[in-house]
Amino acid sequence: MKTVFERPQALTEVPMHYCPGCTHGIIHRLVGEAIDSLGILGDTIGVASVGCSVFAYDYFNCDMQQAAHGRAPAVATGIKRVLPEKMVFTYQGDGDLASIGMAEIVHAAARGENITVVFVNNAIYGMTSGQMAPTSLIGQKTATSPRGRTVEEMGYPIKMCELLATLEGPSYLARVSSHDARHVLQAGKAIKKAFEMQQHNKGFAMVEVLSTCNVNWGLSPVNALKWLEENMIPQYPLGVFRDVTAKEGN
């Protein structure tokens, strides 16, 4: 018997604090697998956000820095410019990246900073117990939109990949999902590619991973995956929105 699947070395042995069935854990593992497969564990510095993923610094086996709320891309910019030979990534949720951190992510992308951003979009504020996020779907019931999000009152959800694709800075923008094994494997490839972009000095790369928050959505873990597939993907279409290497033909 040969071991064909085990815990990546880039993850610590610490049990994660996430709720049962939360796909944060899957996405952590995908980042860990990407780091392992590129052999960059000793050269990687991660920047953790604020939100459920705030404890990411305990779970990754590389150097980690905690940033102020939303400021992970700015902190990552500083680290990358001082230590350009290191691989720098941020791991941010939608409340962190698309709400309070909107300025930092847009400017980091516009500058084409050579960093990798893993953006976990679960359409709700998880840690603070289920308030409406900028990415909450139209009609979605949350603690602060109990009758569902309405366009008249709360505007439209923000599609980060499409928004950043209007800029010239990003080298790679992709939206992937974590609702079944096939899509998780695709997400893993996209995250690895985002790291490769940085390795080849192509500039800013972001992967948006659609994720679940079954507790705050009020669903079981299995039903949350179905909800993601049926409700989030129609509003957040999957795909690659920018890939500069595709133009170069490699």
Next chain:
Amino acid sequence: MARGEVLVNQELCKECSLCITACPHNVLRIGKSMNTKGYHPVEAFAPERCTGCTLCAVMCPDVVLTVRRKSPERK
């Protein structure tokens, strides 16, 4: 004859059952034992059906599962 084997790290399991729905061969189920967190970890109740496809481990949010497979390896 089982082609694969799933090993469960009992203490990490949170009983979310995503692995159970991901498994195409119905190998896993929620077990009767309880870990120190109070969850019932999954168990391979039909290990002979396991092909070592790793889909359960791919969907596990807590990296509970280690999968081993007999050759020929596909990886």
